[in-house]
Amino acid sequence: MKITGQTLIDLGYKPGRWFGDALHHANRHQLQGDDLKAYLDSVAQWTIDPREAPLAYHKNIEAETEDEISNVEAVFRSMDELMKTPTVVAGAVMPDACPTGGKGRIPVGGVAVTENAIHPAMHSADICCSVMMTSFGHIDPKKVLDTAHSITHFGGGGRTSGGFELPSELTDQMQGNFFLRDDKSQMVTQSHLGTQGDGNHFLFVGQSEQTGETIMVTHHGSRGLGAHLYKKGMALAESYRRELSPKTLPGNAWIPYEEEHGKHYWEALQLVRQWTKLNHEVLHETTCRRLKVDHTLRFWNEHNFVFKEGSRFYHAKGATPLTDAFVPDSHEGLRLIPLNMSEPVLIVKGEATAGNLGFAPHGAGRNVSRSQHIRNQGGRSMEAIFAEETAGLDVRFFSGNIDISELPSAYKNADAVQRQMKQFGLGEVVDRVIPYGCIMAGDWQKDAPWRKKRRKKK
Numbered sequence: 001m002k003i004t005g006q007t008l009i010d011l012g013y014k015p016g017r018w019f020g021d022a023l024h025h026a027n028r029h030q031l032q033g034d035d036l037k038a039y040l041d042s043v044a045q046w047t048i049d050p051r052e053a054p055l056a057y058h059k060n061i062e063a064e065t066e067d068e069i070s071n072v073e074a075v076f077r078s079m080d081e082l083m084k085t086p087t088v089v090a091g092a093v094m095p096d097a098c099p100t101g102g103k104g105r106i107p108v109g110g111v112a113v114t115e116n117a118i119h120p121a122m123h124s125a126d127i128c129c130s131v132m133m134t135s136f137g138h139i140d141p142k143k144v145l146d147t148a149h150s151i152t153h154f155g156g157g158g159r160t161s162g163g164f165e166l167p168s169e170l171t172d173q174m175q176g177n178f179f180l181r182d183d184k185s186q187m188v189t190q191s192h193l194g195t196q197g198d199g200n201h202f203l204f205v206g207q208s209e210q211t212g213e214t215i216m217v218t219h220h221g222s223r224g225l226g227a228h229l230y231k232k233g234m235a236l237a238e239s240y241r242r243e244l245s246p247k248t249l250p251g252n253a254w255i256p257y258e259e260e261h262g263k264h265y266w267e268a269l270q271l272v273r274q275w276t277k278l279n280h281e282v283l284h285e286t287t288c289r290r291l292k293v294d295h296t297l298r299f300w301n302e303h304n305f306v307f308k309e310g311s312r313f314y315h316a317k318g319a320t321p322l323t324d325a326f327v328p329d330s331h332e333g334l335r336l337i338p339l340n341m342s343e344p345v346l347i348v349k350g351e352a353t354a355g356n357l358g359f360a361p362h363g364a365g366r367n368v369s370r371s372q373h374i375r376n377q378g379g380r381s382m383e384a385i386f387a388e389e390t391a392g393l394d395v396r397f398f399s400g401n402i403d404i405s406e407l408p409s410a411y412k413n414a415d416a417v418q419r420q421m422k423q424f425g426l427g428e429v430v431d432r433v434i435p436y437g438c439i440m441a442g443d444w445q446k447d448a449p450w451r452k453k454r455r456k457k458k
Contacts, residue, residue, distance in 0.1 A: 002027055003023060003026045003027050003031070003036070004023070005019050005023065008022065008023070008040065011037065011040065013040060013044055014045075014046075014047065016045045016243045016244075017045070017243065018043060018044065018045045021043070022039075022040060022043050022044075025039070025043075026039060026040070045243070045244065047243075047244060047245055047246060047247075048086045048244060048245045048248075049086065049245065049247050050084040050085060050086055050245070050247055050248050050249075051083075051084040051085075051086065052084070053084070054079075054080045054081070054082075054083035054084050055083040055084075055088060055089070055090070055091065056083075057079055057083055057090070057091035057092055057093065058091070058092040058093065058354075058355045058356070058357065059076070059092075059093050060092060060093055060094055060095060060355060060356065060420065060424035060426060061075070061093050061094065061095045061097055061109075061420060061424075062095075062420060062423075064413075064416050065413075067367050068367055068412070071097075071098055071099070071366075071367045072097070074098075074099040074107075075093060075097045075098065075099050075107045075109070075110075076093075077099075078099050078101075078103070078104060078105060078106070078107050078110075079091060079093060079106075079107065079110060081103055081104030081249065082104050082105070082106055082110075082112060082252060083112075084104075085104075085112075085114075085119075085248055085249070085252045085254075086245060086248065087114040087115055087116070087117035087119070087254055088112055088113065088114050089113050089114065089115050089312065090112075090113040090357060091110070091111060091112050091113065091357075092110070092111040092319075092355070092356060092357045092359065093107065093109060093110055093111075094109040094110070094111070094318075094319050094359065094360065094361040094362070094426065095109070095361050095365075095416070095417045095420035095421060095424070095426070096108070096109045096318070096361040096362065096363055096364055096365030096412060096417050097109030097110060097318075097365060098365045098366045098367065098412075100317075101121070101251060102249075102251055103249060103251070104249045104251060104252055105121060105251045105252070106119075106121065106122045106315065106317045107317065107318075108317055108318035108362075108365060108366075109317070109318050109319060109361060109362065109365055110122075110316075110317050110318070110319065111314065111315065111316050111317075111319050111357050111359050112314075112315045112317075113312055113313070113314050113315070113357065114254065114312065114313050114315065115311055115312060115313075116256060116257045116258055116262075116311050116312075116313075117254040117255070117256060117257060117262075117313060118233075118237075118254060118255045118257060118262060118265055118266060118269075118306055118313055119237065119252060119253070119254045119255075119313075119315055120230055120233035120234045120237050120253075120255070121234065121237075121251050121252065121253070122252075122306070122315035122317055123230075123269075123304055123305055123306050123315055123316075123317065124230065124304055124317055125226065125227045125230040125231075126221040126222070126226060126227070126304050127221060127222045127226030127227075127229060127230060127269065127272050127276075127304065127305065128221055128222045128226060128269075128272055128273045128276040128302045128304060128305050129201075129219075129220065129221035129222075129302065129303060129304035129318075130219070130220070130221065130276055130277070130280065130300055130301060130302035130303065130304070130305075131217055131218065131219045131300060131301060131303070131336040131338060131345075132217070132218050132277075132280035132281070132284060132298065132299070132300035132336075133215055133216065133217045133297075133298065133299060133300070133336055133345070133347075133433070134215065134216050134284040134287070134288070134295045134297070134298045135208065135211075135213045135214070135215045135295060135296045135297040135298070136213065136214045136215070136216065136288070136291065136293050136295060136296070137213050137214070137293060137295075137296050138212060138213060138214070139214045139291065139293060140214070141205045141206065141207060141214045141436035141437070142394065142436070142437075143291065144205050144214050144216055144287065144291065145203075145205040145394060145396075145436065145437050145438075145439070147287050147290045147291055148203055148205070148216060148283070148287045148439070149203075149396065149398075149439055150290070151194075151283060151286050151287055151290065152194070152195075152196055152203050152218075152283055152398070152439065153194060153195040153196065153398070154195070154196050154197065154198060154201070154398035154399070154439065154440065154441035154442075154444065155197075155198055155398060155399055155441050155444035156197075156198060156444060156445070157191075157192075157195075158188070158191030158192045158193075158195055158223075158224070159191065159194065159195060163190065163191065163193055163194055164193045164194045164282040164286075166189055166190050166193055166278075167278070170189075170271070170274060170275065170278070171186070171189070173271055173274075174186070174189060174271055174275075177264060177267055177268050177271060178261075178264040178268070179229055179232055179233075179264060179265060179268040180225075180229065180268050180271060180272075184224075184228055185225060185228055185229070188223065188224035188225045188228065189225050189275060191224075192223040192224050192225065192279075193275075193278070193279055193282060194279065194282050194283060194286075195220075195223060195279075196218065196219075196220040196283075196441070197220050197221070197223055197441065198441035198444055199406075199441070200219070200406060200440075201219050201220040201221075201440065201441065202217075202218075202219045202338075202341070202438050202439065202440045203216065203217075203218050203219075203283070203438060203439040203440075204216070204217040204218075204219070204338065204341070204345060204433070204435065204437075204438040205217075205435075205436045205437055205438065206344065206345065206433040206434050206435045206436050207433065207434050207436065208431055208432075208433060208434075209344070209431055209432040209433070209434055210430075210431045211431075213296060214436075215345075215433045216284065216287065217336060217338065217345050217433065218280050218283055218284065219338060220276075220279065220280070221276060221304060222272045222273075222275060222276045222279075223279070225272055225275055226272050226276070229268055229269075229272055233255065233265055234253070236255055236261055236265070237253035237254050237255050238250060238253050240253065240254065240255060240256060240259075241253035241254070244256070257311075257313070266306075266308070269305070269306060273302065273305065276302070277300060277329070280300060284298065297331065298331070299330045299331035299332075299334050299336075300329075300330065300336070301320060301321060301327045301330055301335045301336060302316075302321070302327070303316060303318055303319060303320045303321075303362035303363075304316065304317060304318060304362075305321075307321060307325075307326040309325065314326070314357065314358065314359075316359055318362045318363070318365070319359040319360070319361065319362055320335050320336075320337055320348075320359060320360045320361065320362045320427075321335070321358060321359055322335065322348075322349075322350035322351060322352060322356065322358050322359060322360050322426075322427055323351070323352045323358045326358065332349075333349045333350075334347055334348070334349060334430070335347070335348050335349070335350070335360065335427065336348075337360060337361060337362060337363060337427075338363050339363055339364045339411070339414040339417065340363075340364050340407075340408040340410075340411045340414060341390070341393065341395055341406070341407070341408060341435065341438045341440075342389065342390070342393060342408040342435060343364070343408070343414040343435065344432035344433050344434050344435060345432070345433040345435075346418070346429050346431075346432055346433075347429070347430055347431040347432065347433065348360060348421075348427035348428060348429050348430060349427065349428055349430055350425075350426065350427030350428060353425050355424060355425060356424065356425060356426050359426075360421065360426040360427040361417055361421060361426060363411075363417075364411040364412045364413075364414050364417050365411065365412045365417070366410060366411055366412065367412055371405075373404070373405050373409070373410045374404060374405055377404060382402045382404050383402070385402075385404050385407065385409075386402050386404065386407065389407040389408050389409060390407070393435060393436070393437050393438075394436060394437025394438075395437055395438055395440075396437070396438070396439045396440075397439075397440055397441065397442025397443070398439055398440065398441050398442060398444070399441055399442040399443060399444035399446070399447065400442065400447075401442045401443040401444065401446045401447065402442060402443065403440065403441070403442045403443045406440055406442075
């Protein structure tokens with residue numbers, strides 16, 4: 001008698017991807033009775049329930065003011081739920097942590113270590129959000145900022161014309177990847193090259209406290225390419241969640257690394273990392289050429305990514321990797337940690353410890369949401385707030401429209417973050433880039449075509 005899927009269901013097994021191979025084997029070898037049951041038990045994929053209680057995790061953060069108490073409590077509530085996820089084996093929270101997303105989602109400033117599992121939501125849509133610095137030597141910082149301003153592009157979408165050349169080797173690699181070979185991925189890899197997006201992404205110019213050299217720092221992620229991969233990854237992870245662990249929160253779904261999909265997804269992440277690094281480099285190299293100078297130092301590091309060590313995956317959502325094993329293409333262990341536009345960019349070095357899991361903060365973080373910060377400003381004009389908070393700095397919004405949710409007061413106290421870095425052993429500051437000025441997107445949607453059209457009708 002032929003064994004069917006219904007036969008397995010009647011024996012108490014839950015349908016899954018493994019049914020196909022199991023049925024083929026059982027029918028080929030004509031298994032019956034105890035032999036059939038023994039074989040099915042050896043290959044069956046049983047569902048995995050979340051833990052009833054969360055695993056302990058490292059809390060490298062303290063609330064120093066009344067404003068921070070609710071923020072830190074929300075971070076801990078979210079981490080408590082996340083640490084019930086069955087694949088998670090360790091976790092940590094950085095001093096710049098703030099909650100984001102729904103119940104149990106990894107907070108900004110969170111680290112989650114998993115066994116043989118990649119969780120797309122734990123690296124977020126802004127895959128490989130990262131920072132790169134170039135030192136131009138002793139040159140006028142205004143000259144660097146003006147030149148970079150003529151090259152960069154902030155706001156939604158890609159460039160309207162021109163752009164930069166994508167290496168054919170990288171294009172070929174992406175076309176050979178299961179997740180990146182579709183038309184949309186191929187389109188955004190070219191159209192978004194040399195663009196920086198919106199939100200908290202920036203181009204910062206300042207001077208080294210140690211050498212006086214002028215330094216440019218860019219901050220952005222993988223743009224539309226990463227967002228498109230994230231969407232695919234979340235859909236695939238959800239299909240595995242329904243099969244493997246239906247009681248796990250949807251936001252903490254994962255792709256098993258042992259599966260072919262897992263290998264392809266990991267490869268796609270590495271290609272997105274290559275593209276993002278290139279996206280920084282074209283801006284830095286073009287600025288050098290326009291200024292007719294050679295850079296004296298350049299390095300970079302990501303802070304929204306997944307790092308692999310053996311069978312374990314370190315998911316960093318807004319956390320800077322300290323160990324060279326995670327950033328093999330950096331420079332002498334140096335890492336960048338930006339705070340806000342009026343504070344220095346920190347250059348740090350550090351080592352992995354039991355408490356930091358190999359990570360440091362990625363910046364200053366927020367205590368309240370963007371919208372809440374705007375509401376907290378009362379009836380003050382944007383111009384007055386901007387003038388007060390950027391006094392002495394050359395701060396520009398690419399769109400021409402002020403975004404007060406990106407001004408210094410929107411972020412946590414930078415001194416507190418640095419104190420807690422020292423307190424919890426999260427890297428040593430070896431230099432600081434003292435701010436001259438920066439460029440951000442600003443409120444680019446204010447003059448979006450659809451809004452212009454609406455205003456014209458009114």
